[in-house]
Amino acid sequence: MARGWSQTELAHRAGVTRQLVSAVEAGRHVPNVTAALHLARALDLPVEALFSQAEPVVLGDDVLGGTPVLVGRVGDRTVSVPASCAAESWGVVDGVWDETGVDWFPGGTHAGLVIAGCDPIMGTVAGLAGQTGHRVLTVHASTGRSVELLADGRVHGVVVHSRAGDLPAPPAPVRRWHVARWQVGLASADVSASLDELVTTGAAVVQREAGAGAQQALVRALRAGGANAPLPGPVGTGHIDVARRVAYGTGEAGVAMEAAAVAFNLGFTPLEEHDVELWLAEQWVGLPAAGAFLESLRSEGLAHQARLLAGYDRTRCGDELTPAAPPPETTGEVPQPREPGSRADRKE
Numbered sequence: 206m207a208r209g210w211s212q213t214e215l216a217h218r219a220g221v222t223r224q225l226v227s228a229v230e231a232g233r234h235v236p237n238v239t240a241a242l243h244l245a246r247a248l249d250l251p252v253e254a255l256f257s258q259a260e261p262v263v264l265g266d267d268v269l270g271g272t273p274v275l276v277g278r279v280g281d282r283t284v285s286v287p288a289s290c291a292a293e294s295w296g297v298v299d300g301v302w303d304e305t306g307v308d309w310f311p312g313g314t315h316a317g318l319v320i321a322g323c324d325p326i327m328g329t330v331a332g333l334a335g336q337t338g339h340r341v342l343t344v345h346a347s348t349g350r351s352v353e354l355l356a357d358g359r360v361h362g363v364v365v366h367s368r369a370g371d372l373p374a375p376p377a378p379v380r381r382w383h384v385a386r387w388q389v390g391l392a393s394a395d396v397s398a399s400l401d402e403l404v405t406t407g408a409a410v411v412q413r414e415a416g417a418g419a420q421q422a423l424v425r426a427l428r429a430g431g432a433n434a435p436l437p438g439p440v441g442t443g444h445i446d447v448a449r450r451v452a453y454g455t456g457e458a459g460v461a462m463e464a465a466a467v468a469f470n471l472g473f474t475p476l477e478e479h480d481v482e483l484w485l486a487e488q489w490v491g492l493p494a495a496g497a498f499l500e501s502l503r504s505e506g507l508a509h510q511a512r513l514l515a516g517y518d519r520t521r522c523g524d525e526l527t528p529a530a531p532p533p534e535t536t537g538e539v540p541q542p543r544e545p546g547s548r549a550d551r552k553e
Contacts, residue, residue, distance in 0.1 A: 219247040261306045262359055264344055265290055273298040276307055277316035277342040284319055284359055286344050316342035317494030321351040322364025323443050324384060324481050325464060329510045333501035339494040345443050349416015352376055355486065362485035366418045368477050377486055381526040384481040386518040389422045392448050392465065393458035396472030400426055403458055410438040411450045411459030422477040423460045463516035499523065
């Protein structure tokens with residue numbers, strides 16, 4: 206690309222077939238020594254610089270050989286995502302994980318953008334971007350886990366949520382866009398179920414991992430009500446999984462977003478309103494797939510899809526957010542005490 210060559214031009218200069226060049230670029234084929242040397246000489250590069258790669262990454266714990274995966278590339282890393290963790294879980298996969306890398310299927314190729322998060326429209330935005338020819342891989346992960354993946358350089362960006370002003374600090378330089386606003390609360394078969402009643406009766410409540418925005422909302426609500434002990438109950442993997450478990454009787458209630466509760470005809474008791482943001486690492490904002498993802502986020506097509514989600518407010522969806530102002534420099538002045546009961550003195 207830097208030389209303005211097509212695959213055919215590179216193949217001609219290296220004395221190999223265009224099909225071989227295509228397969229090598231897509232990561233489906235490792236050339237033999239002779240072909241590798243010819244390609245390196247044609248590009249005037251050391252063969253080590255052309256073919257050395259970082260260790261492959263798989264996003265998932267205890268992934269067994271033979272697990273169907275979808276694949277993206279983040280920098281020089283090949284990132285494999287088990288199909289069960291991706292929005293495209295019932296779609297066409299790129300291959301299977303063989304414990305050392307990807308065993309590619311015919312036609313498999315790297316996605317141009319990898320996004321982690323748990324907002325329900327992520328897969329829809331990826332699908333709309335795909336219609337423009339830019340494949341996006343979306344990974345289901347809590348806000349806490351998503352931030353970890355961004356810090357490790359395993360994804361290009363994340364979709365995170367929490368109450369206004371309470372999102373974690375980005376672990377790297379990012380650009381931020383507003384996505385949506387929605388409620389987190391208790392989904393239950395009993396429309397009148399309250400948190401106090403669940404605590405009093407010791408009911409099983411389907412929850413999320415500690416780093417999930419929904420779980421943190423539940424913990425804050427429990428503390429505000431004077432309950433310091435954790436509630437009993439299983440841990441779900443996402444909003445839909447929590448609502449499904451409640452609907453099928455695994456727990457009497459569960460912490461999830463409103464749209465998930467309504468999707469399973471459950472009652473919903475709100476706990477907090479959350480802002481949802483898209484963060485893209487600054488170094489990846491110029492990727493063509495990132496541009497397609499942002500255009501799809503602002504599209505009329507997404508507006509129609511989002512209307513199907515109960516309580517999903519996409520006002521200002523796609524608006525870029527300015528970075529938070531840096532803290533003021535210390536002046537050495539002694540701060541004046543606040544009057545008791547003032548707004549700035551209140552605790553959560």
